[in-house]
Amino acid sequence: MTDPDLLATTFVGIDFETLNPGGRRPEPIEIAAVAGKLTAEGSWQEDGRFERFIRPPVDVSFTSFDTAQTGITAAMIQQADGAAVTLAALEELFAHPPYVLFAHNAPYEAGLIYDQEAACPVLARLPMLDTVRLARTVYPDLPRHRLDDVLSHLGMPPPVGRHRAMPDVLATCAVFARMVTDGARAGRWSTLTDLHRVAGIEPKALRDDARAAAPQQDSLF
Structure with a gap:
């Protein structure tokens, strides 16, 4: 991989754990983000991490099912900041672009960020790649492309x-680096622009x- 923009x-890989109350949007209870760059050889060089619990709104119940899914208990998040404060803190790290976010099933993560757009306007406007779409392109014969499926296909333990x-x-960072490398070797992409075309x-x-902006633009003519 030699594309200067790519290198x-x-x-920034990003992942949320959420509560899913009936009849309303999911509420995040934990976030992790890991920043890094890809080398010309395809390895992942980590630059930094961000990890926080998030306290959900008081009217969202925390159930034993939620704990069973994630291992997170209500007591673990009692003293945490809410989503807006937490996403604003993450945004402070994005002072020197270019950054590109990525996530497995990225529309879900993108929606959670958008919900807090007033607190993190820069973060909410960063380009994002979906590693599910990358997986479907570079490993088209896999019957499913969940994170566990891709890890298993690549011989990576969960x-x-x-x-x-x-x-x-x-795990998503490891899969991302491997898929970008495998896709480049297979001729699926060679530039950052290609990645955005396939998985943006x-x-x-x-x-x-x-x-x-559209009405304002129309009014000029």
Whole structure:
């Protein structure tokens, strides 16, 4: 891989653990983000980590099922900041672009970020790649492309603490680097532009910006 834009970009893997109350949007209770760059040889060079619990709104119940899914208990998040404060803290790390986010099933993570767009406007407008779409392109014969399926296909063991945010995002980083390398070797892509074409998710905040600007642009003519 020799594309200078690809090699200069800091990629940030991101993962949320959530509660899923009936009749409303999911509420995040944990976030992890890991930043790094890809080398010309395809290895992953980590630059830093961010990991926080998130306290959900008081009207969202925390059940034994939620604990069984993630290992997170209500007591563990009692003293945590809410989602807006936490996402604003993450945003402070994005002072020197270019950054590109990535996640497994990225539309889900993108939606959670968009929900807090007022607190993290820069984060909500960063380009994002979906590693599910990368997996479907580079491993088309796999019947399913869940994170566990891709890990198994690549001979990577599931992380200890699976379904906690940091173990999951570290696994996603390993899968991301391997898929980008395998796809480049197979001729699926060679540049950052190619990756966005195959797996890019347009941030909802940017679509909002475009709609807001459209009447003003029309009025100029």
